[in-house]
Amino acid sequence: MDLSQLTYPDVISLAVPFFVAAILIEVTWIFVKHRGGRYEARDAMTSLAMGVGNVASGILLGFITFGFFMWLWEITPVDLGTAWWVVALCFVLDDLRYYWVHRFGHRVRWVWASHVNHHSSQHYNLTTALRQTWTGTFTFMMIVRAPLVLLGFHPAMILFVGGLNLIYQFWIHTEAINKMPRWFEAVMNTPSHHRVHHGRNPRYLDANYAGVFIIWDKLFGTFVPELEEDRPDYGLVHNIGTFNPLRVAFHEWVAIFRDWRQPGLTLWDRLRYAVMPPGWRHDGSGGGSERLKAEYVEAHPEARGTPGFERF
Amino acid sequence: MPLWLLGIIVVVGLTAIWLVMRVYGFDRPLTLTHEVVAQEFAVDNPGLTPEDIHLAKSGQSALVHAGGSTYVLWVMGQDVATHDLAKARVSDAESGLTLRLPDFAAPRVTLTLTEDEKARWKPMIEEAV
Numbered sequence: 001m002d003l004s005q006l007t008y009p010d011v012i013s014l015a016v017p018f019f020v021a022a023i024l025i026e027v028t029w030i031f032v033k034h035r036g037g038r039y040e041a042r043d044a045m046t047s048l049a050m051g052v053g054n055v056a057s058g059i060l061l062g063f064i065t066f067g068f069f070m071w072l073w074e075i076t077p078v079d080l081g082t083a084w085w086v087v088a089l090c091f092v093l094d095d096l097r098y099y100w101v102h103r104f105g106h107r108v109r110w111v112w113a114s115h116v117n118h119h120s121s122q123h124y125n126l127t128t129a130l131r132q133t134w135t136g137t138f139t140f141m142m143i144v145r146a147p148l149v150l151l152g153f154h155p156a157m158i159l160f161v162g163g164l165n166l167i168y169q170f171w172i173h174t175e176a177i178n179k180m181p182r183w184f185e186a187v188m189n190t191p192s193h194h195r196v197h198h199g200r201n202p203r204y205l206d207a208n209y210a211g212v213f214i215i216w217d218k219l220f221g222t223f224v225p226e227l228e229e230d231r232p233d234y235g236l237v238h239n240i241g242t243f244n245p246l247r248v249a250f251h252e253w254v255a256i257f258r259d260w261r262q263p264g265l266t267l268w269d270r271l272r273y274a275v276m277p278p279g280w281r282h283d284g285s286g287g288g289s290e291r292l293k294a295e296y297v298e299a300h301p302e303a304r305g306t307p308g309f310e311r312f
Numbered sequence: 313m314p315l316w317l318l319g320i321i322v323v324v325g326l327t328a329i330w331l332v333m334r335v336y337g338f339d340r341p342l343t344l345t346h347e348v349v350a351q352e353f354a355v356d357n358p359g360l361t362p363e364d365i366h367l368a369k370s371g372q373s374a375l376v377h378a379g380g381s382t383y384v385l386w387v388m389g390q391d392v393a394t395h396d397l398a399k400a401r402v403s404d405a406e407s408g409l410t411l412r413l414p415d416f417a418a419p420r421v422t423l424t425l426t427e428d429e430k431a432r433w434k435p436m437i438e439e440a441v
Contacts (some may be wrong), residue, residue: 013313020325024332031336040389041330041339048326055318122391127329202358202430239356241386241393251417258416292358 006082008160008176012055016165019051022171023126030125037125037175044127045272049245050117051130061137066143069155078152091154091161091212097148098211101141103222107208110274111139113252120248122235124198130171134249153254166213169194189214192226201234202296203308205289225307237279237292252278342390343371349392353378353385356394366433368408370424375436382440384411386421393418397440409434 105115171196189210197208207224217223259273269282279288297312364377373386403411408425
């Protein structure tokens with residue numbers, strides 16, 4: 001089958017009016033009901049500016065990723081076609097891909113430098129969903145999608161299901177919904193599961209990386225349920241002090257380059273400043289999530305063995 | 313969707329969201345108390361406990377002594393940010409003091425202070441630097 005001209009709708013662009021309407025509904029709900037989350041004007045506008053910048057960077061740099069995928073498509077001998085079940089399978093496998101890219105995004109500082117901006121808001125509402133990276137191309141995480149192309153999924157299909165994945169994740173960035181039905185919570189990523197992911201509480205660090213299906217976290221041992229007695233406190237372990245979108249987008253990249261410029265580092269140290277988890281320091285003075293969890297358990301022994309602290 | 317139409321939807325949509333937040337009063341800043349400063353500082357600096365807090369009358373900033381160092385805490389909308397004062401540069405501002413921090417993610421803070429506070433805070437900050 002000649003799939004060279006295969007196209008799918010640009011679902012992200014088509015969803016923009018829905019995003020705007022949903023945000024207006026959520027902010028009004030919170031104002032009227034005095035519950036269901038918090039909004040702050042400058043924080044929300046920063047998130048929205050990050051969303052606009054993400055779309056712009058996609059327009060400017062998207063050709064790199066798509067060109068890479070089309071090159072892989074040229075060399076792969078496999079073509080799975082465009083049947084509905086192929087699209088569905090592609091969606092599920094791409095969600096597995098999302099889980100791992102997202103996990104790398106929290107455990108490899110080079111990738112975290114791109115993803116950190118999504119966690120830089122101290123709020124958790126629908127605008128937070130749109131606080132997206134401008135620098136994703138530079139993480140080279142498109143490589144993780146290469147197997148899908150080589151397996152015979154057309155690049156246009158992969159980008160289409162990736163767009164659907166991101167749209168799914170929009171609605172889970174809310175405090176207005178507490179819990180979904182039990183069967184849904186068991187299989188799907190939900191507002192409750194994703195609030196955990198955005199929590200900076202030691203218990204919730206490095207948990208719930210799922211995009212659509214929470215089963216990946218359960219399968220790979222990173223699932224932590226939201227606990228009534230430990231409500232998520234949103235943001236970074238140490239929050240940034242700016243609403244400037246340029247600084248939000250690039251601050252961790254600047255931090256990496258500043259770390260590289262320290263005198264007396266070996267090449268190995270410099271490499272590790274890029275690939276080790278956020279918080280790593282060459283002199284051992286850093287405090288990554290493991291140290292934060294260990295220190296918390298030391299101060300709160302009753303937390304030992306509870307969700308999020310099973311290994312401490 | 314054509315880019316021009318997407319552009320119009322984005323501009324109109326963002327303007328509407330901003331206006332609605334203004335109307336609902338979601339642009340009002342947090343006002344600090346000693347309790348809020350102590351709690352927020354401890355959460356933003358795991359392992360540190362505030363030993364001494366100087367809260368500005370404006371309720372928009374505080375100096376915090378903890379673990380042998382001095383930190384500044386300031387209001388960011390309805391939340392706060394904190395930073396140690398090591399290598400900070402302090403200068404007079406019309407409304408109080410301006411701090412320039414060696415941090416791309418928190419480059420500059422203007423502290424709203426009374427003349428009395430300004431006179432007391434400036435030496436404390438200079439000593440911490």
